[in-house]
Amino acid sequence: MTELVVVLDTTIVTIALPQAQQELSLPDGQRQWVVTAYALAFGALLLLGGRIADYWGRKRTFMVGMLGFGLASTWGGLAQGGIELIVARGVQGAFAALLAPAALAMVTVMFPHGRERNIAFAIFGTVAGTGAAIGLVLGGVLTEFASWRWCLLVNIVFVVLGMVGGAILLSESKADGNNHYDIWGTITVTLGLGSLVYGFTLAEHGWGSADTVIFISLGVLFLALFVWIQARVREPLLPLRVITHPVRAGAFLIQAVVGSVMIGSMLYLTFHFQLVMGMSPLLSGVANVAMTVVIMACTPLVTRALNTYGPRPLMILGPLFSAAGLFYLTGITPTGSYFTEVLPALALLGIGLSMLFVPLQNLSLTGVQAEDAGVASATVNSTFHIGGSIGLAVFTVIHAKAVEGSTSAGVSQANAFTDGFSAAFLASGIAMIAASLLAILMIRGKKDDLMPQWDYDEETSTAKSEMH
Template sequence: MVTALPEIGRSFQLTTTNLTWVQNAYILAFGGILLLGARLGDILGRKQVFMYGIALFTLSSLLVGLAQSSEFLLITRAIQGVAAAMATPSTLALLSVTFTETKERSKAIALYSAVNGAGGSVGIILGGILTDLVSWRVGMFINVPIGIALLILSPRYLPKTEKASGRLDIYGALTSVIGMTSLVFGFIQASEKGWGANGTITPLIIGVILMALFILIESRVKQPITPLRLFANRDRTAGYLGRFLFVGGVFSMMYFMSQFLQIVLGFTSFEAGLVFVPMTAVQFGMMYVVPKLIGKFGNAKVLILGIIAAILGMSLLSRVSVDTHFFSGIIIPMIILGIGAGIVFIPFTTLGLKEVESRDAGAASGLVNVSHQIGGSVGLAILATVFGAVSQSSNPSKSEFANAVTASITGSALFLTSSLIVVVILLLLREKKSTTQSVLQTARAK
């Protein structure tokens, strides 16, 4: 839907900053309800919850395509997010049940990671094609026949899973969703009204309080949607936090670059979508290379290599301007970024599920997706403030728009750098410490 945003903005008279809500209404509902959806799958059965989610997603996609006002559009996008939150956690959990042999399960997780990581790029390409040739609404309508097909095939091919007894952590879900939404709203208000405005400070304070309350609830409730014990393992923490920061940078770049191509360079939605094809192709292609690299060098080193490549590509891309040379200034950096992104998502997913107890399988799978979705939402909200601070206009000129995009993508590079720092501290330094201790123990034994 990203490539369709300029057209949606013109249809509903939304500014570049306000357009972020078309994405965030979906992402916040998705990420906020995701863990509750995972728990719902444990209690009601993952197959059933998956099908309920697909049914609701199909209906809400139809409603988004029929939207005649910005308010209705945002509401139905949020409903789409709720539906996706029901279906997505069950998907990864069903993979684990369906593929019981270790080698086959590794292949399934690799494919899932590649699709999850590159899916946004594919959506950009397809959305651009459909928007230019027909309408942005068709990008939503196309989900309807796909959803119907899934509902027909699911009863036949998906295995049944056992239901678990327990309660839903409603208070945890509500505080996390409202708290995160309030924080994102505060960041977006900052880009329009400034950091000192009441409309900025109040939601940020409410967001911080609610997120603190969420942590308190999760530490005390008997069956939390986010068991805090999952963060006791440094590898899993690196997987969640590193992914959060990485996606925050990459997703924001896609948002701003799509608009840069159309507003500054004059590309059509179709042409803007095609620009992302090389990046997506190499990202998918890395799926076949990464497992071999991990087998030879280990998860941590491969992950660090991928992040470094992504930082290089993003840094080069942050130099775009009105006079940027298309091939050397956009295509080459995006290919380098695609290689890096194609490398990191399999290690990130593996880390997020490492040594998870069976009772926490659904929650851990949910956290992998939560870190992905909320990372994109928070990253976009923060970098939207950067864009607004640089452009300082609801209708900037091409030159001003280009300068704002440059600043925003520089912010994306900083997000990726933060991801690298987290991974190095939590993974690589620990490995060196373990190696040193092992050497000392051996020396003492001698």
């Protein structure tokens, strides 16, 4: 349920954005930040959240993250201005950064090896994959029959259930030893990611504009400084051993591309439904269900394929199916039918994404030592949401430029919007092709080498991951 809530909140407000924008007088230039503030804060602080979970205690971190997430959700649901809503969403993302790695780390330790572990990660990955689409549906229901505010206030129910369940069912675990927090690493990675994403959002004014170049350059500089610090401090925020293994590095990069599509690109399909096709919020949310149904239907088959063939074939083919769906979406028209122009694409996307979600969580933790479980789990989630933040910024620029060009050519507003959405889908499809190439180049090795093998010590109740 934790992963569902965290991922769901990435998209649940998407359906409500037109209503919220109107009520709070939110300018078009700030609209995307309702989504970006959450994803950016979440992704940028996940590494620190993972270390806090490892050092302070995973159950304790989980409970504090749940409480803070509920309070921030309440604040956002009661917000009286656009900036207040954006800030509340950022705080919500910060507490989600405590919540998510603690939950995944506990799953990692509770299921140290074997078939049960594969099933646990298949379920975890499927929930993560379907949570975005479920958020769209739930957001449509709440916006249609209540108010956009309930897209945030509904989290109170999940938080209460999560805290009661956590208090009763979870046991404490944490890394041994005298641990210290990497403050400078935290500062540099947060500034680096924040500057990078903000720089991409400014590219709407031109990739060569001074502000764009300055902020993107600052982002790269801070991230380079972060890597330099990680290589030298005694207890780094992100031990470089977690990301330098080529298979894990490939998984992290592919996860970032998936995040850019799920968060950045699919937002425009929702806009197409409402702004061009004239769907209500509810119908717009329901229109996305096809992809979720396909993902859930394919998951058992993909899980068996993972055990039989290993993750590499799935990681190569999954992005290709997804790219085919996205390229199909480039053919949308203002007067086209959902069943002919959209539904086949969602089916292809569902097949492709199911082939990625099932192995990704498992593959990203291949060879990770138990003491790094929290930070590795954080890296898995961080790459998804940072990829989504960057993707949303880049696709927004691509969309805006396409709309501007079509409008200058004298086409109607509906056609101009559709041209913009098609351009965003085309860029997303190209990104997925790149993800397949990454899998070919980096997800290499025999099946048994790519599947994590965990030795479990019954006496100490600790798990240790080893590569063959």
